[in-house]
Amino acid sequence: MDKNPSEGLPLPQRYGAIITIVIGLSMAVLDGAIANVALPTIATDLNASPAASIWVVNAYQIAIVISLLSLSFLGDMFGYRRIYKAGLVVFTITSLVCALSHSLEMLTLARVAQGLGGAALMSVNTALIRLIYPQRHLGRGMGVNSFVVAVSSAAGPTIAAAILSVASWQWLFLINVPLGIISLILAMRFLPANNARSQASRFDLPSAVMNALTFGLLITALSSFAQGQSLRLVLAEVVVMLIVGFFFVRRQLRLPVPLLPVDLLRIPLFSLSICTSICSFCAQMLAMVSLPFFLQTVIGRSEVETGLLLTPWPLATMVMAPLAGYLIEKVHAGFLGALGLLVMACGLFALAMLPAAPADWDIVWRMALCGAGFGLFQSPNNHTIILSAPRNRSGGASGMLGTARLLGQSSGAALVALLFNLAGEHGTHVSLLLAGTLAVVAAVVSGLRVTQPRTEA
Template sequence: MDTTTAEPTPAEAQPTTYMTEAPEVSGRHTPISGRARTLALVSLLLASTMELIDVTIVNVALPTIERSLNASASMLQWVVAAYPLAFGIALIAGARLGDRFGRKRLFIAGLVGFTVASAACGFAGNIELLVAFRAIQGIAAAAMVPQVLTSIQVMYAPAERGKAMGIFSGLAGLASVAGPILGAVLTDVSGWRAVFLVNVPVGVIALAAALRFIPESRSEHPAPINIRSVLILAVGLLGVLYPLTMGHELGWPTWTFAVMAGGLAVLAVFLRSQRRVESGGGEPLVTTSLYAGRGFRGATLVGSLLFIVCAGYFLSTTLYLQVGLGWSVLKAGLVNVPFAITATIGAGTGAAVLLAKMGRQVLLMGAVIMAAGLGLLGIVVADATTTTSFWVFAGAFAVVGLGFGFMVSSIAPLALGKVQGRHAGSASGLFNTSTQLANAVGAAAIGTLFFQVASAQESRVPVELFRPAYLVVLVVAAVLLGFVALATRLIPADAHEFGDQG
């Protein structure tokens, strides 16, 4: 990506990395404004929202896919896992390729690939093809997604960038909960193939706008792509992401921990080599000096903790509602509508109004509100039975969503607001990769905790099995949000003021 933005996931100053100038793209901002710039932004947002929804939309369709394609449990796991694995491994390379060959070019290539792969998923005749096309979707997304933030930075001057970034982050947060809702509705009405085919018209609209309105840009001093570094990074990320993604379903055999430890060791060696290349005046694949900047480092930590919380929260909520309370897929999806509404309100207000006035305090406020919502939800869950009304949960979900919205829309601008244009590709890749890792860690760790507590219960009644497990998850999530609140202090108090200095 290219200079100062962030995405709904975590990642982010050292004097050489952060600055208050405009992005470095052919020596100036790309000349675009007015209606053309708005339509370019719409294209970028459509593509990124489509991709983010695709991460979770497939989950609710799995039982239908199982029956339709006669799929085994292990192949269903791969339908879910193939996408984030391919996406996470290819992200940093995708960001760097955009810097070198043109962000618009990579965005369009990724968008076309994603749309075609979505259609292929929708028409897949067997489970093996579906898994293969899901992996292709992930690779295409890795080419497309990093260019979104970079292009926003290029199109908007610093004083305008915060609002555009806030809209992006807010939509990203909304997409995380919209996926299960949309997936439930589409599967219920049209069958599982619709959860993939819905991407085709959206992709075509985004492509038409992108071809016409998005300006081309590339780094003025693109770094070379070191294939050896790309492969080593891919091996390390695969070693960490694979066991985190598949561990629970496999029962956490010993080898999963060994592979994870090996992946972490490879990543540690890789980062040391990147630091050595950078200190020697070379151009590393990953610019480790980004973490010397307080804004990038602090917002990365805050975002990582938030997405660990959210991954575990969304997973355990779905399991509690569907398995514990016995709700249908559609009902369990629609109960998240209050969350989606208030998250949208919080994201819009936080990015457009509060961030400029409060800076990092928006994150603190959001963490407190979200934790309070989890407390309210715990009170509801403690007395809930299979006959408890849908509406009893609505208020608590709405409060959780409001706090989430305030946070998710503000992390991006605070994290990447002062990244130099020449480091934009690395910053974007690191930010997105951190999100993938945080989501995987959250789902694995908190998901495992959920099932461990459930399996320790003596009762075999689903609601009595899953109630204590869900309550434990809510407590852990609230505690982690306390750490989020503390971590906001690591972000500079003036991190939101970069806009008036460009």
Template sequence: MRSSWLALIPIGLGLFMVLLDVSVLNVALPSIADDFNAKASDVQWILNAYTITMVVLLVLAGKLGDMMRRDYYYMAGMVLFGLSSYLCAEAWNVGSLIAFRALQAFGGAMLSGNVLAIMVELFPPGKRGAAMGLNAILTASAFSLGPIIGGWLTTNLSWHWVFYINVPVSVAAVSMAWLFLPPMPAKTKEPIDFIGLILLSIGLGALTLGIIKGQDWGWWNQKTLACFIVAFPYLLAFAIRELTCPYPLLDVSLFKIRNFTVGIMALSILFLGLAASLFILPFFLQGIKGLTAEEAGYWLVAIPLTNAFVSPLAGRLSDKMNPKYLMSIGPIFFVLGLYFLSTIDYDTGYWELFPKLMTLGIGIGLLMSPAFNVIMASVPPQKAGMANGAVRTINTLAQALGVAIGGVLITEKMKDLIPGYGNQLPDPGTMGMLKLLAVMGNPAPLVAMSDSFIESLHYLFNSVLWLPLVSLVIVVLFLSGEEHLRRVGS
């Protein structure tokens, strides 16, 4: 068992890099735009290219992991991720950076799409809970630690180091994977369903593009509607194709497994609520409270700290007791955390915010690691990679949708409060200009922006309170904890 835990070190490093690469880059985007003299819309594609490519490839990446030696496949993904990170750092313009980010997502999909499947191979049933806790820690920590790491690197070195830092980590992870990962032979040998892959790629690509660009374009804009009009027929055609294909890219019969489907639903709703509510906190911390990106990251550290304690414990307990109890308590803590956040104000201090975020961290840990454990225990081992890819795809889409929903809720509320409001959030640049106006004798715009944002923030947190309650209802009504315990032999 000791060797299995050592093998988790390179696995954890790979997953953390992939997840961190989104939040860590947000902080560096203004510097990148300044260096390349790029428009904001162009710079956004540095993020979009990564997200869309990752979503499109995750199912294929998981399927390929089932068909190859998973240890070699994972190391190849690590090499590709490190090499593409170096190319991103050396990019000469926005176009080249976007292309290298898409390449980086190839490596990221190979890593992220196989982490859970590797854990299934490393640990026997009944011993996976704590390992799934590590997966939950890394998933939750990447969001909170990204601004700290990105802010420090960008401030003290340059934006290039947001990418350069991945290179030595990749080298270390590949070296440790070579030493510690046991041989993981292919679980199945079958042809790739290229027709299904094309249908899925077009469907998921259009859907993801519509979600992440809908707020910029407008939800009733022709481009947004075109994305959704294209996406759903292709996704429906993919589902029909997979039902009739002898070697499906994604075996849709997996969704007939009750705990697999229930676990994914509960997790995706959690990710949706998490993204909808927490993406806006940096605007409060940096815009309203005037903190730097690095300082804002320290204010959010309560979530990963709490999660680091709760997730392994919850994961281990989910191998010993009915996971339905843990997965039911988690959403309750999440609801309480959102309720507490709906009371924050201008003068909220660090130690006032800390316990509010701790409550969220407890809720995330109690639901996430048992859910990962239940999902992966419910599927046949030879389809673990395929299941892993499906889980990551749905969760990534849920996060993108959550940010979109959160953006809509807060901007629509601000439109009600500010006449002629132009979709501008209180980022440091905007607030700096408004403060300058206030010093020059016109404080009204600053007061209007600040007051309206605080009220809209409260509205947002109260509006998404129902999401974890939906997770709770799904778990209570449909999860079979007894079936999970039978599968893990407890």
């Protein structure tokens, strides 16, 4: 008789499986930010212009966004472990190719392929956590997931600086090779199998192409806008994105198991949780992208001091995310999420009201407040997104979770560019006020979830 899938893995195997997830996810998230610090060196080394070298970062992000939902759909069809192992193989090999690249074109193409491997890891990691942990302890697994994403996102520049202080930029990518091999060995031994193919599912290639065009054009338009490119070009990208997006959504509404999970978005608990996720990551990026300008240009802190002053946010998230994962077993996610977002909003408004010449402590406690609220919100929210979807659609839910994060982060970065253009030297102040407002809106939306039942779909 088959084991009940809601019982999770036995303890020794569970630890091995979660270590596999932690290594793979941290590599995939880290590589989104780790190359930023080395861009000037890479541009010089490969005889490229600074503007062209930005594609080393953009190529990776766009590849993830355009393939995340397609890969999560394939996870539902063929098994999450298979997609995860394939992602590890692709990510490890392409990391080696990145390190061996001798031209910007070769490096950019390798980063596209690496992004596809990273997307495979991100697309099914939370679906795998649902198989790894017993349902009653799923919140703890989501706490680990939130912890890894928060730390990897924030620690990228610090880790990059540490590697570059002792080695060349190629080692930013070479470091992934031994880690990828270790993670693959662990994956083959410990990750749980789920080979149940949905009877109604069939991979729809036109949907995959339209998905790639819609999300690719959206992220490209946001990046073009943030980099101050021609407004005509940005508008053209937006118009094409809206046209393709219209036909994409219309096609999804007709499919029994859609690539874009519009069937899941009809579940109120799921759609409310996705909205709060986009708002929270947008608010986080508004603060994290705008604050360095204030710290360095207005109050004269060095780059190292700025990095240290931003660190309390991820540190507080590290502490709160696992704690929130335990609390979800006792407290409704809607209430926990609303409380966390209100704490985050208080921190953001407090940052907006910093004195003209703040002491380090004035900045540190405000950053810690933001991070604590963010951590308290993220774990329960991720838990709700995964658990509110039917078990055979865990891949689609996992893909939407990752897509919501990337859309929120990209929108936040683009909004900072807009606000700096409109408000000039007051750009950081306005960005923080907008971030606080978004957090309050998200708290209200999260509070609406309290009326929804906590049971699994």
